[in-house]
Amino acid sequence: MPSHRPHDPFPGAAIADQVRQHGIHDPRLLDVLARLSREKFVPPDERRHALDDRAIPIGQEQTISQPFMVAVMTQELALSGTERVLEIGTGSGYQAAVLSELASEVFTIERLVTLSLRARAILDGLGRTNIRYLVGDGTLGWPAEAPFDRILVTAGAPGFPSALFNQLIEGGILVAPVGDEFSQELTIIQKQNGRPESRSIMGCRFVKLIGAEGWSNP
Numbered sequence: 069m070p071s072h073r074p075h076d077p078f079p080g081a082a083i084a085d086q087v088r089q090h091g092i093h094d095p096r097l098l099d100v101l102a103r104l105s106r107e108k109f110v111p112p113d114e115r116r117h118a119l120d121d122r123a124i125p126i127g128q129e130q131t132i133s134q135p136f137m138v139a140v141m142t143q144e145l146a147l148s149g150t151e152r153v154l155e156i157g158t159g160s161g162y163q164a165a166v167l168s169e170l171a172s173e174v175f176t177i178e179r180l181v182t183l184s185l186r187a188r189a190i191l192d193g194l195g196r197t198n199i200r201y202l203v204g205d206g207t208l209g210w211p212a213e214a215p216f217d218r219i220l221v222t223a224g225a226p227g228f229p230s231a232l233f234n235q236l237i238e239g240g241i242l243v244a245p246v247g248d249e250f251s252q253e254l255t256i257i258q259k260q261n262g263r264p265e266s267r268s269i270m271g272c273r274f275v276k277l278i279g280a281e282g283w284s285n286p
């Protein structure tokens with residue numbers, strides 16, 4: 069092995085290939101995934117698994133989501149590039165990195181300060197200047213910055229996220245895993261004439277959304 073590796077412009081090529089094989093076709097999204105290094109968002113002792121299509125522990129009992137889930141959720145947001153997006157559950161920052169390339173602004177909320185700061189350091193290092201960070205209970209949204217064109221919840225909610233729905237523009241899309249603590253349905257909610265139109269597209273398993281409109285403290 070040479071001690072110095074030349075810069076690889078496609079560190080996420082294997083991830084893009086895997087999700088493509090599982091039916092993700094959006095070329096912009098695949099390009100973003102191929103250019104992004106998931107390794108950077110994974111703790112050193114888990115790096116050898118960074119390209120596996122599964123969730124990986126990132127400390128504090130939390131995980132970086134499975135790449136396929138990141139791709140499906142992002143695709144469901146149907147981003148054109150002009151949107152202001154709210155993400156609940158910054159976690160590793162990987163999903164925020166993907167969103168920051170496909171939307172105009174990303175607002176991301178994390179309840180655990182250590183994770184928020186770590187994600188921010190990585191994303192600042194990548195030169196992402198269109199991401200804003202908040203530490204707190206994301207189930208209450210970010211009222212000072214509302215409304216949002218899109219909202220993505222990356223932790224499992226026990227029920228319909230009403231405070232978040234209220235912070236969505238008319239015609240906006242909210243994506244959230246909704247269910248019990250062991251399994252959820254990935255639910256796509258669109259605001260139509262002020263009312264939610266929901267459909268669930270697949271089963272999934274996320275860590276718990278903890279907060280006022282989530283699960284109570286662990």
Ligand code: SAH
Pocket residue numbers: 130131132133156157158159160161162163164177178179180183204205206207222223275276277278279280282
């Ligand atoms: N989007 C992340 C995945 C994070 S896992 C990524 O790409 O890596 C879910 C995250 O949601 C965890 O970090 C957890 O601490 C956080 N979380 C749980 N409940 C929350 C709440 N009410 N508000 C904000 N973050 C929350």
